[in-house]
Amino acid sequence: MERFREIGLKLTPQRMAILEYLDGNTTHPSAEDIYQHVRKRFPMISFATVYNTLEALRKRGLILELTIDPERKRYDPNIHPHHHLICLKCKSVVDVELDFNITVPEELKGRFEILGNHIEFYGLCEKCSEKGGESDGSV
Amino acid sequence: MERFREIGLKLTPQRMAILEYLDGNTTHPSAEDIYQHVRKRFPMISFATVYNTLEALRKRGLILELTIDPERKRYDPNIHPHHHLICLKCKSVVDVELDFNITVPEELKGRFEILGNHIEFYGLCEKCSEKGGESDGSV
DNA sequence: ACGTTCCATGATAATTATTCTCATTTTTAT
DNA sequence: ATAAAAATGAGAATAATTATCATGGAACGT
Numbered sequence A, B: 001m002e003r004f005r006e007i008g009l010k011l012t013p014q015r016m017a018i019l020e021y022l023d024g025n026t027t028h029p030s031a032e033d034i035y036q037h038v039r040k041r042f043p044m045i046s047f048a049t050v051y052n053t054l055e056a057l058r059k060r061g062l063i064l065e066l067t068i069d070p071e072r073k074r075y076d077p078n079i080h081p082h083h084h085l086i087c088l089k090c091k092s093v094v095d096v097e098l099d100f101n102i103t104v105p106e107e108l109k110g111r112f113e114i115l116g117n118h119i120e121f122y123g124l125c126e127k128c129s130e131k132g133g134e135s136d137g138s139v
Numbered sequence C: 001a002c003g004t005t006c007c008a009t010g011a012t013a014a015t016t017a018t019t020c021t022c023a024t025t026t027t028t029a030t
Numbered sequence D: 001a002t003a004a005a006a007a008t009g010a011g012a013a014t015a016a017t018t019a020t021c022a023t024g025g026a027a028c029g030t
Helices: A013-022 A031-041 A047-059 A106-111 A126-130 B013-022 B031-041 B047-059 B106-111 B126-130
Strands: A064-066 A074-076 A083-087 A093-096 A112-125 B064-066 B074-076 B083-087 B093-096 B112-125
Touching (some): A013 A047, A031 A047, A047 A064, A083 B112, A093 A112, A106 A112, A112 A126, A112 B126, B013 B031, B013 B047, B047 B064, B093 B112, B106 B112
Antiparallel strands (some): A064 A074, A083 A093, A112 B112, B083 B093
């Protein structure tokens, strides 16, 4: 928490509320989710503040912006390399903390400076699977 | 090409132009890219038609909608399982046709019906790497 | 505690990608 | 050729995100 001052971020109550919500959060919330949650304590908070804060955190590498959900950006406070699994039906995202030992051939490395990788698994979560859900094929 | 009638899609000139542009295309174009290209031959084509056509193709599994670019959806006529690599700077996307043999533990399979996976590699393409580009950390 | 500087906030406008509506036109099967 | 069904284009509508900017509040030095 104190880390924020050190990296040039002013610690405002709004930010603290956002940080607190994100800390240890594994639900991969969208900006809307965060807004709705923080609003309970800060009814006057604006979307701009949420987006500003998320962008500030992202730029400093303190959170990850996930592109796994085609509808909206999702945010992840877990910055250790890991993968994700998204339910095609309810769009829930869960962590996959496994090392798949992805190695690309030298040939490819020569043509592209690879900085990282991310696996997205898609399918149906337990709940949605039960209901016999037909997803429309979207990822 | 004839396949389209068979699957209940009427073959219009606009669609043919879109299909022709997509056929064998490995640039992973956005809707805008497709629109701009097809517009050369059909100046009166509308965005609605592009989106309609893409959605019709996607629903029938003839193209893939990629979520790899946070700015916009990208489309891929190559529906064989493969992976992608995105340049953080110029947002170009290239295919990675390699089998990484991703296997998830049974434990996970029990809790989630996994239908597929997709690896996104991110980094810098040759051109952007040369220019010594500092991407801002976004994926 | 105080004042100053600079950054953050919130209200709201603007932008961008995508979806929707609907009257008209085109395709396709007969 | 004709009718039924579906596609088109124009533009409105929606939704997520970004930008603008006047005001307010944190940080830091005194």
